[in-house]
Amino acid sequence: MxxxxxxxxxxxxxxxxxxxxxxxxxxxxxxxxxxxxxxxxxxxxxxxxxxxxxxxxxAKYVGRPSLLYFAENLTAHLGGARVYLKREDLNHTGAHxxxxxxxxxxxxxxxxxxxxxxxxxxxxxxxxxxxxxxxxxxxxxxxxxxxxxxxxxxxxxxxxxxxxxxxxxxxxxxxxxxxxxxxxxxxxxxxxxxxxxxxxxxxxxxxxxxxRDFQSVVGREARQQILEAEGRLPDALVAAVGGGSNALGLFDAFLTDEAVRIIGVEPAGEGLDGDRHAATMTLGSPGTLHGMRTKVLQQEDGSPSPVHSIASGLDYPGVGPQHAHLERIGRVEYVSVTDEETLGAFQTLSRVEGIIPALESSHALAHVVKLAPELPADAILIANLSGRGDKDVDFVAERLRGA
Known part of the structure; x- marks a missing residue:
């Protein structure tokens, strides 16, 4: 074991x-x-x-440490767990x-x-x-x-x-x-x-x-910040997973803490019952891609499958090999959310907290919208807000006009 x-x-x-x-x-x-x-x-x-x-x-160029922000309005809006956001969107260049x-x-x-x-x-x-x-x-x-x-x-x-x-x-x-x-x-x-x-x-x-090592600063900061803010570790962590760098950046400092539930969120796109998704952890199988052995969405001949996500940064038919390992040993849960759920979370954070998130980060937020109400009011949840949504606003506006 x-x-x-x-x-x-x-x-x-x-x-x-x-x-x-x-x-x-x-x-x-x-x-x-x-x-x-x-x-x-x-x-x-x-x-x-x-x-x-x-x-x-x-410290002096990027602006670290990034804030760990208690999203009081979002917490009240959702009910349930106290939601904190690791504000990587505030970094110079706008992402992790x-x-x-x-x-x-x-x-x-x-x-x-x-x-x-x-x-x-x-x-x-x-x-x-x-x-x-x-x-x-x-x-x-x-x-x-x-x-x-x-x-x-x-x-x-x-x-x-x-x-x-x-x-x-x-x-x-x-x-x-x-x-x-x-x-x-x-x-x-x-x-x-x-x-x-x-x-x-x-x-x-x-x-x-x-x-992962370069990104691990995210989790080290978050661990120290939540201990200072709440006096204890969080009950759950949530982050989006495409290749998986922002997720491992947050997760790495908490992996040995078995009491901390860790959840990676990937793109279900237009639904898992078709081929317009990028849900590698959910539907992929072991294979080789870009020089690594990992889980891959692949066709019968072993070639990578076409993939889709509303978030360009998650539009990838593979995943980091450590994520495949973390799933296999049962340390991290992997779930998926659809494009529509992602758009909904994008709008919710914008309107409730005045923070416009990247569509990649909005995948994590979409799961937070589901998870927070299921947890007790004294539970603590940290989501990685891996990037800001400036790059996405024109696309989202066009998408919403066409809805």
């Missing part, structure tokens, strides 16, 4: 596996470049100068993504790279990486599905203003999965000059662990 209170249960082995998931399944010509990233990160993680530089930037992008940009500079390259869905990772690259003096190239380029136009403009080259990917479904494929292809051709800055806890080892 797995000891869920043991920290080692939640760390990858030397080959990057979380139980049966993870690893680095790569073509031979990428084995050495990715191994160099792993070695460089291992050295940096033990280097106090690197860590001090990163912590200084998180800046946390790991600064770490990756600093690591790229340390390795002597001249360019960073990445994929983006909603554009928040692209904006954060372009910001970090500008700060440390690196060139930046962002690959983005053509559908998302149109849907998230304000973030495209922001990336370009920051000096990034934005590549609109026209192949396949023209969304996040294709953006990853496109960026990875460019990186594979020139790994000596590029650092591939993966935008979530996905991909080959060391990326799932490295991005």
């Amino acid at each position: 797995t000891d869920l209170t043991s920290p080692s249960v939640y760390r990858a082995d030397s080959a990057g596996f979380f139980g049966d998931f993870g690893g680095a399944e790569l073509p031979p010509f990428l084995v050495e470049p990715i191994a160099e990233v792993a070695a460089a990160y291992e050295r940096a993680s033990q280097d106090t100068e690197f860590q001090d530089q990163l912590q200084s930037l998180l 993504k800046i946390n790991h992008c600064l770490g990756e940009a600093l690591l790229a500079k340390r390795m002597g790279k001249t360019k960073v390259i990445a994929e983006t869905g909603a554009g928040q990772h692209g904006v954060a990486l372009a910001t970090a690259a500008a700060l440390v003096g690196l060139e930046c190239e962002i690959h983005m599905g053509a559908i998302d380029v149109e849907k998230q136009h304000p973030n495209v403009v922001r990336m370009e203003l920051l000096g990034a080259k934005v590549v609109a990917v026209q192949e396949g479904g023209r969304s996040l999965k294709e953006a990853v494929d496109s960026a990875f292809g460019v990186y594979a051709a020139s790994p000596d000059e590029y650092f591939f800055a993966i935008g979530s806890v996905v991909g080959p080892h060391p990326y799932p662990s490295m991005v």
Whole structure:
């Protein structure tokens, strides 16, 4: 029986596996470049100068610690549990993504790279990486599905203003999965000059662990803040899951606390009975995607299935391998919410608290809307508000007009 209170249960082995998931399944010509990233990160993680530089930037540039906000109006509106929001939307660039992008940009500079390259869905990772690259003096190239380029136009403009080259990917479904494929292809051709800055806890080892580590500041802060505010740990945590970086950022500091219920929320899209969803944890099966062994939504021939979510940042047919492991050992619950439920939560928080959330974060909020009334009034619930909704307002307005 797995000891869920043991920290080692939640760390990858030397080959990057979380139980049966993870690893680095790569073509031979990428084995050495990715191994160099792993070695460089291992050295940096033990280097106090690197860590001090990163912590200084998180405090003085990003604006950390982010607030843990008691949503008094939302709590009263829903009834039941006391709802707290971890306000990653208040970070510089407007989402949690800046946390790991600064770490990756600093690591790229340390390795002597001249360019960073990445994929983006909603554009928040692209904006954060372009910001970090500008700060440390690196060139930046962002690959983005053509559908998302149109849907998230304000973030495209922001990336370009920051000096990034934005590549609109026209192949396949023209969304996040294709953006990853496109960026990875460019990186594979020139790994000596590029650092591939993966935008979530996905991909080959060391990326799932490295991005989680950079994001773990979210949970460490939330743990200290809730103890100061309430004198005890929360009863439940809720966060959206696509690749899963914001979720693991919050969850990591609480994993060994068995009394804390942990819930990841993924996109049911237009419903789980069709194919217009991205519910990998709910309906996926073990497979290989983008250099990792994880759960994947896949077709009979093993190729990734087309996916859909109202939130571009969750529009992905896989998930971080640690999430697949956490589900298998029974530590984290995974549920799904539909596009319509997400839109409803987006409007509720906007009107009740005066906070416009990202559509990605609104998935977590949609589950909070269901869960909070089921819990007693003395229960404490923390939801990760992973990003702000500026990027989504035009799309949401158009969607509501057409409703």
